[in-house]
Amino acid sequence: MKKACKICKKIIETGNICPNCKSGDTTSSFQGTVVVFDIESEIAKKLGIGTTGKYALRV
Numbered sequence: 743m744k745k746a747c748k749i750c751k752k753i754i755e756t757g758n759i760c761p762n763c764k765s766g767d768t769t770s771s772f773q774g775t776v777v778v779f780d781i782e783s784e785i786a787k788k789l790g791i792g793t794t795g796k797y798a799l800r801v
């Protein structure tokens with residue numbers, strides 16, 4: 743089951759550690775998924791995302 747990091751909202755495909763911020767504070771009960779291709783995009787700025795990848799909208 744996919745999980746999302748509670749800290750940075752990164753979707754974690756495998757394992758329990760966020761590859762982004764190395765946090766183990768994850769949840770499987772996240773809502774929505776957004777794929778960020780451009781960190782300069784509106785959605786990335788709104789969510790405070792600093793790297794590209796898949797993120798949860800709400801954790």
Ligand SMILES: [Zn+2]
Nearest residue numbers: 747750760763
């Ligand atoms: Zn994280």
